[in-house]
Amino acid sequence: MSKKLRAPLSLNVQDGDLWSYLSALWNDEGAKVALATALAACLSLTQGVGLLLLLPLLQLVGFNTGQEASTSVTHYASTAFAFIGLPLTLVTVLGVYVVIMTIYFLLTRWQNNLSYTIQLDFATKLRQKLYRAIVSTNWLFFTRNRASAFTHALTAEVDRVSYGTQQLFQGLAGVLVLVAYVVVALLLSAVTTAAVVLCGIVLIFGLKNKISVSREKGKALSADMRGLYGAVTEHLDGMKTVKSYGAQERNMARFSGLNARVMNDYVGYVRNINSTQLLVNVGSIVILAGALIALIDVLHLPGATALVLLYLFFQIIPQFNSLQLSYQAVINMLPSFGNVLDIKTRCDAEAERTIARPRQVTLQRRVELRDVSFSYAADSQSGVQHANLKVDAGKMTAIVGSSGAGKSTLADLIMGLIEPQEGAVLIDDVPLDAERLHAWRECIGYVAQETFLFNDTVRANLLWAYPDATDDELRAGLHLAAADDFVEQLPDGMETVLGDRGVRLSGGERQRLALARALVRKPSVLILDEATSSLDSENERRIQGAIEALHGGITIVAITHRLSTIRHADVIYVLEDGRIIETGDWASLTSGGNGRFLELCKAQNALGETEDAGAAPKKAGPSVSPVG
């Protein structure tokens, strides 16, 4: 048996209440909702008038009326007909009936179109707002959440809200048409109608428990669907490993377990709806039978009136049923809305500050971390402590250290993705504050170990980084990144569409393309975070060559745990457990008899390599200075 599955949710699924949903709908779609409601009222009115015409019609056909209410209806009808200059004949009454019902059907079409527009518009706006909230959060918050929870909210949850909204309007039209039936029925026999409606309402209220089951199932569905999304994302991302372990069946079992849970939620919901329906139907038939007895045996209503009332009751009863269906669908959707709203609220609370008047930033002299400390959790030492680091413009600065030493954290601090808890990040001695953040990031070209490329052409991927780049600039970027030769050999050159995540390229090619993309921006600072670490030595050498060629022309921060690649860096910072423990250039760091850097070099056999790697001139750097 598979072990009990647990979806590690980073955000709890929320309840969602009807009022916040309705008020959001009203805020977004107020005018359209008002129009749709007015249309539904018009529908109700035309339906009512159409129904009222049935009485004179039956009389004209020869049915016996004579009861007070129906006579007065006929009286009003003939007055109205006289007013528009028509005699009350079978043909004219039928003609008017056809006209009224045509209007009714036209209004129905309009109302349907409108409610679909509202439904889709509301869902689209909701999705848009959620997406904006997600992309606007600070980096730390984003990394703390499972991306699949966001995917789920943006897709399945918004779809459910959309469906629920459609049901809401269906229910709204249903209620108002019901009102028309009830009003006409009241005109004909107040007592019986009142009794029928009362019984109907009692019936619906008797379903409270069933309704709360719908809500519970909706909540479970939200949570389990999220779990399913999480698993799917994980499994697909790790497919290569899964296959190489021959572990498809194990994944299949995990997936089936989650899938079955989702199915159970749906089955539970549908069963609940069906048993509600059973109750409503049986209840309705009992009410109908009672009404019939009252109409015929007790009230002795004349034939035409009884017939019309009967017709009305037969219409009213199923309306109750479809109303409960719509209502349950709306209730079932509320947790999805609550979930979307909750994620949006959390993201908004963690949004990066937006500044009305952003300032320009240009790097002239240096980027500096001055006594910067940052830890990921209040009670942990992970991160960096009291880091002092200078990145001089035009120079190549390397940050080295073993895995988990805090190198990427330093890069994130330099990019302003995370804010120091102590100390400051300075650009040309000016603190990097919210006003400068956006402009600063526009100055940065970033290449990480994991490249991400769009499923689009090479050109589109490059232009994404800098939409204004000319063709020549794109080519220059490719050339600098040593990517021009392989791009030329692609079937459509720069117009070649890369597969999902760029899978049609080798790791080295993707990395060179990522470097080209960063260079197309003409960045003030190029940050390479383990950019060559996952490459084979041939590809590493090629990119290394490209980087060496850039050396001197552009500010580079090279982060790596592979020491051989930073031989020519102007300054090297050695990081260990979040602290900078040594700094200097290659020669000075390796010249003393001891030192952590030297140890690392020896461990990696980096010293033995000859100085053949690059043509770049060896530059004089600062002498070694151990940092406390």
Ligand SMILES: Nc1ncnc2c1ncn2[C@@H]1O[C@H](COP(=O)(O)OP(=O)(O)O)[C@@H](O)[C@H]1O
């Ligand atoms: N988003 C994060 N949340 C919590 N801890 C993190 C996060 N990112 C990194 N860490 C922790 O901070 C430390 C430094 O990580 P990192 O800067 O990525 O190291 P490096 O890049 O040198 O391998 C590690 O102990 C790591 O587990």
Ligand SMILES: [Mg+2]
């Ligand atoms: Mg790292």
